[in-house]
Amino acid sequence: MSRHLDIDVAIIGGGLVGSSAALALRGIGFSVALLDKGYCGAQASGVNYGGVRRQGRPVEQLALSQRAHAVWPRLQALIGIDGEFLRSGHLKLARNETDMAALETYAGETAGHGLDLELIGHNGLRERFGWIGEGVVGASFCPGDGHANPRLVSTGFAAAARRAGVQVLENTPVRGVTRNGEGFALEAGEGLSLGARFVINSAGAWAGPFAESFGEAVPLARIYPSMVVTEPVEPVMSVNIGMEGGGIYARQVERGNCVVGGERALPLDDPDFSRPRGEGALSIMNRAAELFPGLRHGQAIRFWSGTEGAMPDRNPVIGPSLTTPGLFHAFGFTGAGFQIAPGVGEVLAELVRDGTTTTPIESFSIGRFGKLPSARIHQGSAAGQNQEPQQTGETRP
Amino acid sequence: MSERPTSERPQPLIVGAGPAGVRAAQALVAAGLRPLVVDEAPACGGQIYRQRLVPDGRSNKALYGSEAAKAEALHRDFAALTGRIDYWPQALLWNLRDGRADVMVDGQSRQVAYDGLVLATGAIDRTLPIPGWTLPGVFTLGGAQIALKSQGCAIGNKVVFLGSGPLLYLVAWQYLKAGVAVAAVLDGAPFKAKLNLLRGLPLAPAIVLRGLRMTAELKLAGVALHYGVSHARILGAERVEGLAWGEAGRERRLACDGLGYGLALRPETQLADLAGCRFRFDARDRAFLPERDNAGRSTVQGVYLAGDGAGIAGADAAERAGERAALALLEDRGLPHDAARARVLEADLARIGRFRDVLEAAFPFPAQWMKDVADETLLCRCEEVSAGEVRRAIAGFGVHELNRLKAVSRIGMGRCQGRVCGAASAELLAHEAGRGIAAVGRLRSQAPVKPIPLALALDAHREAAE
Amino acid sequence: MPLLHRIVRKDHQAVAFTLDGKPCAGREGDTLLTAILAQAEALRLSEFSGEPRAGFCQMGACQDCWVALESGERLRACSTALVAGMRIVTSRRRAA
Numbered sequence: 017m018s019r020h021l022d023i024d025v026a027i028i029g030g031g032l033v034g035s036s037a038a039l040a041l042r043g044i045g046f047s048v049a050l051l052d053k054g055y056c057g058a059q060a061s062g063v064n065y066g067g068v069r070r071q072g073r074p075v076e077q078l079a080l081s082q083r084a085h086a087v088w089p090r091l092q093a094l095i096g097i098d099g100e101f102l103r104s105g106h107l108k109l110a111r112n113e114t115d116m117a118a119l120e121t122y123a124g125e126t127a128g129h130g131l132d133l134e135l136i137g138h139n140g141l142r143e144r145f146g147w148i149g150e151g152v153v154g155a156s157f158c159p160g161d162g163h164a165n166p167r168l169v170s171t172g173f174a175a176a177a178r179r180a181g182v183q184v185l186e187n188t189p190v191r192g193v194t195r196n197g198e199g200f201a202l203e204a205g206e207g208l209s210l211g212a213r214f215v216i217n218s219a220g221a222w223a224g225p226f227a228e229s230f231g232e233a234v235p236l237a238r239i240y241p242s243m244v245v246t247e248p249v250e251p252v253m254s255v256n257i258g259m260e261g262g263g264i265y266a267r268q269v270e271r272g273n274c275v276v277g278g279e280r281a282l283p284l285d286d287p288d289f290s291r292p293r294g295e296g297a298l299s300i301m302n303r304a305a306e307l308f309p310g311l312r313h314g315q316a317i318r319f320w321s322g323t324e325g326a327m328p329d330r331n332p333v334i335g336p337s338l339t340t341p342g343l344f345h346a347f348g349f350t351g352a353g354f355q356i357a358p359g360v361g362e363v364l365a366e367l368v369r370d371g372t373t374t375t376p377i378e379s380f381s382i383g384r385f386g387k388l389p390s391a392r393i394h395q396g397s398a399a400g401q402n403q404e405p406q407q408t409g410e411t412r413p
Numbered sequence: 414m415s416e417r418p419t420s421e422r423p424q425p426l427i428v429g430a431g432p433a434g435v436r437a438a439q440a441l442v443a444a445g446l447r448p449l450v451v452d453e454a455p456a457c458g459g460q461i462y463r464q465r466l467v468p469d470g471r472s473n474k475a476l477y478g479s480e481a482a483k484a485e486a487l488h489r490d491f492a493a494l495t496g497r498i499d500y501w502p503q504a505l506l507w508n509l510r511d512g513r514a515d516v517m518v519d520g521q522s523r524q525v526a527y528d529g530l531v532l533a534t535g536a537i538d539r540t541l542p543i544p545g546w547t548l549p550g551v552f553t554l555g556g557a558q559i560a561l562k563s564q565g566c567a568i569g570n571k572v573v574f575l576g577s578g579p580l581l582y583l584v585a586w587q588y589l590k591a592g593v594a595v596a597a598v599l600d601g602a603p604f605k606a607k608l609n610l611l612r613g614l615p616l617a618p619a620i621v622l623r624g625l626r627m628t629a630e631l632k633l634a635g636v637a638l639h640y641g642v643s644h645a646r647i648l649g650a651e652r653v654e655g656l657a658w659g660e661a662g663r664e665r666r667l668a669c670d671g672l673g674y675g676l677a678l679r680p681e682t683q684l685a686d687l688a689g690c691r692f693r694f695d696a697r698d699r700a701f702l703p704e705r706d707n708a709g710r711s712t713v714q715g716v717y718l719a720g721d722g723a724g725i726a727g728a729d730a731a732e733r734a735g736e737r738a739a740l741a742l743l744e745d746r747g748l749p750h751d752a753a754r755a756r757v758l759e760a761d762l763a764r765i766g767r768f769r770d771v772l773e774a775a776f777p778f779p780a781q782w783m784k785d786v787a788d789e790t791l792l793c794r795c796e797e798v799s800a801g802e803v804r805r806a807i808a809g810f811g812v813h814e815l816n817r818l819k820a821v822s823r824i825g826m827g828r829c830q831g832r833v834c835g836a837a838s839a840e841l842l843a844h845e846a847g848r849g850i851a852a853v854g855r856l857r858s859q860a861p862v863k864p865i866p867l868a869l870a871l872d873a874h875r876e877a878a879e
Numbered sequence: 880m881p882l883l884h885r886i887v888r889k890d891h892q893a894v895a896f897t898l899d900g901k902p903c904a905g906r907e908g909d910t911l912l913t914a915i916l917a918q919a920e921a922l923r924l925s926e927f928s929g930e931p932r933a934g935f936c937q938m939g940a941c942q943d944c945w946v947a948l949e950s951g952e953r954l955r956a957c958s959t960a961l962v963a964g965m966r967i968v969t970s971r972r973r974a975a
Binding site for chain 2: 058062167168172174175246291292293294298300307314316319320
């Protein structure tokens with residue numbers, strides 16, 4: 017059975033980036049098809065930690081992150097649900113003086129970007145965050161950051177896009193995209209062909225081949241977060257916790273469950289699927305019980321993982337194709353896409369409509385990787401610890 | 414009590430020390446292998462032949478009825494394996510991955526490499542939510558039976574049994590024999606469905622006749638038997654106080670202080686899922702089950718499935734399936750195995766399978782339930798999600814797949830990971846989304862298969878094989 | 880009125896424990912679930928609605944019967960044997 021669809025914009029990948037772009041584009045009058053090989057929001061957008069934070073991002077991401085920051089409190093109006101977004105504040109811990117110095121440096125470098133970071137010493141931590149255990153010398157607090165429920169938010173954007181008139185085509189993998197005159201021709205699903213004036217490549221960990229088919233191969237790798245959630249427990253954690261250097265991140269939702277991450281999971285035989293390692297999960301659980309004594313009797317009830325696209329310099333690829341007018345890329349968020357995605361959606365809509373965007377995104381140009389002879393797709397990092405970041409900034413929210 | 418495996422190389426691992434697991438262990442030992450048997454209970458027997466924690470003066474006949482000899486034989490035969498198996502009771506296997514199992518035992522987590530895996534994980538009661546089902550004093554039929562059998566307690570002074578399936582009459586009869594006042598037995602299936610049992614006479618005469626005798630004894634003792642029961646509602650404020658239902662167009666009501674409820678059984682398949690087994694929808698059990706061949710081989714090399722943990726067939730079938738799976742493991746290793754015995758076992762299993770078809774016809778699944786369930790009824794006990802909230806989530810997010818429903822409505826996100834609410838959620842989703850029950854899929858299992866403490870330490874000892 | 884009624888083990892060795900601060904006794908061979916429900920009408924209050932719960936499956940599957948000790952340690956009542964001196968808590972909405 018063959019079917020043809022002509023629309024203004026075809027979006028490949030219905031995660032949070034694609035869905036928020038779809039909604040934004042629909043809002044300014046474009047016809048949109050949002051295609052996903054599975055269910056929208058089932059991949060990185062739905063399995064990530066759920067941190068909604070600006071703190072810790074490299075400086076070049078902050079303008080975009082600030083733009084997204086304005087969207088989160090408006091979720092109810094925008095997509096009909098608040099996605100359990102809590103402006104709890106984000107507290108980034110330092111285990112030693114070196115880490116504390118790194119936090120201080122970051123606070124200095126980002127002053128004036130609107131993060132309003134507050135550096136807290138050991139005594140301040142004991143007074144205000146007494147539920148944090150020993151082994152922490154200080155922290156940096158960002159009051160405007162927080163956390164939300166990724167499963168609700170990503171699915172919610174896709175559902176809102178559908179209500180707004182976006183053609184949401186789930187379980188419809190895009191099999192090929194080619195130039196067609198001034199526009200594009202896409203083959204997808206079973207016998208579906210599309211004609212589009214613009215294409216957005218927001219296919220996450222699967223974006224590489226689409227970029228390559230337009231001569232823009234990139235070193236996109238896969239990382240697999242390792243997440244643990246506890247049963248509902250008494251209120252213990254009042255803020256979203258991170259740690260300088262990675263190692264652990266944790267938050268408590270209103271219902272009482274605590275979500276903890278900080279390890280890497282491993283793929284199964286099919287690299288589209290992954291599960292946490294038993295030892296990795298136990299390690300994170302033990303760390304959480306130690307760092308948050310109020311959780312020491314709690315129980316883990318579920319682990320999960322998922323596939324995230326990662327770039328070697330930890331910045332995403334966002335911006336116009338350098339080979340093909342009308343094609344835009346937005347992928348490779350390296351485990352830090354959740355907070356920023358609603359801002360990326362708005363930026364993509366501007367790019368489609370105006371050819372430019374008011375938010376600086378030059379640092380994320382696909383051109384920064386130069387011309388590669390062929391796509392070198394790495395199958396994820398080695399098992400075990402998070403990589404140590406080269407600069408201040410966590411590996412993931 | 415919990416011995417470390419002493420073999421130099423990975424052993425076969427048997428999960429579950431019920432009828433299937435015990436017979437599998439026995440067959441492997443007979444062939445000269447030394448399996449590791451891991452079980453959550455403190456003693457072997459599974460649920461059906463569950464042992465008491467301490468002697469209580471009752472005979473085995475009082476506990477196990479007509480199956481007492483089988484129970485005794487099972488316990489005795491397992492005890493005879495001491496010294497030739499490694500046995501970890503009170504051990505929870507909470508994760509499986511890449512030929513290794515994570516097991517919580519003695520307050521630590523040990524990772525065990527295995528070579529050959531026999532999953533004999535048994536089953537739990539299948540229930541569909543009805544108003545009041547979370548009230549104290551409401552137990553599953555299996556739960557009511559365990560209270561009586563293993564703990565020597567009745568769940569009330571005046572008990573009602575509700576639901577369907579052979580277990581309904583068995584537990585009611587056991588309570589009667591124990592001297593407990595059984596107010597009524599309420600069967601959701603119409604009486605005429607029971608006539609199907611006549612087809613079972615040539616296949617399993619003893620079972621059918623026993624069932625008829627039990628029913629007759631219940632009736633003679635003055636226990637009210639109701640058929641074709643619908644719209645059941647459990648009544649009570651802080652605990653169960655009674656039951657209301659519809660029957661033959663009339664509203665009925667009964668007072669009680671304990672209620673046993675269940676609709677057949679459902680297999681515990683989480684470990685088969687984590688092991689990577691392929692699942693297929695089974696129309697008779699109305700559930701996704703891990704695929705297995707007649708010998709019990711799953712779709713994963715070296716992983717075998719036996720007993721109710723792969724498909725409901727009862728204890729007799731479980732014993733045979735456990736032994737048959739062990740023979741398959743031996744065959745697959747190129748070891749000597751009794752092929753003639755294997756054929757006998759398979760023939761027995763096929764006959765029992767035909768009888769299960771009869772039972773399913775006699776106790777059909779209540780297909781009308783998902784249309785009837787009221788919005789206020791709790792669907793997910795752990796997360797306290799109502800049927801109405803689930804309906805709204807299905808509509809609001811355009812959901813038609815079960816894991817998506819979990820993601821947006823929280824069903825299955827609680828401590829039990831969907832054991833109790835999964836079947837009902839699938840039924841409701843299929844109905845609301847206008848899809849077939851198989852089309853909405855099944856909940857993907859995630860480790861840990863049961864809750865484990867955050868402070869659970871990994872045992873630093875490493876197996877020689879790692 | 881308690882939920883569970885003993886038919887046997889009525890004269891077994893008494894096992895002292897505390898239930899929400901109140902001294903109680905179970906019998907040798909009891910699980911926590913039996914010991915508690917032979918005295919009381921609930922094992923816990925559910926986290927979200929505060930409604931009373933008293934277990935369901937008795938076989939460690941439904942996870943409805945979790946209780947806590949005063950120390951904060953969690954125990955699944957149906958699959959844990961009663962040990963003398965246990966100080967069990969049932970009335971907190973969420974065990975800390």
